[in-house]
Amino acid sequence: MDRTLKDLSKQQQDFFNTVYIQLNTYQKAAELLNVDNKTISQLNISLEHIWRPITKVRDKWKLKEIGGNFWDFYNWYLTAEKKCHYCGITEEDLNELHKIGINNKRITRGRTLEIDRKIADEKYSKIENLTYSCYWCNNAKTDTFSEEEFKIIGKAIGIVWNQRLGK
């Protein structure tokens, strides 16, 4: 569980997990927690400052079907270094590249880092297998290259990015 939830009451924690992590409806949560709709509504309002930022991370967790314990992923998400594991580019620099014009076509993909599995065969739920990758490294690495092999290739990609960025 995240430390921001630790100071909450048991009822607030249960509500949070039931609605925001397990994605039950308010109606279902009222049944499961054995409370009325008014209490559900109050719980919801009292926790808004917590669920707003956390649900953004939860949506990524759901979208990627990462599975496992949400809080393990959440802690990884908060602490992982936000640059491509292979070429080293940051999101700031990716935005810079897009401003310069990354190729002749107007591409929109690749402004943000993607979540990659270092070992492609292993599940996303294995947190130590997760890392950030830029779109280009992720796209080129596929299932063909191992993490260590692609680090060699990524180094060269990083040199090219830096040339383009005038670094």
Ligand SMILES: [Zn+2]
């Ligand atoms: Zn990269």
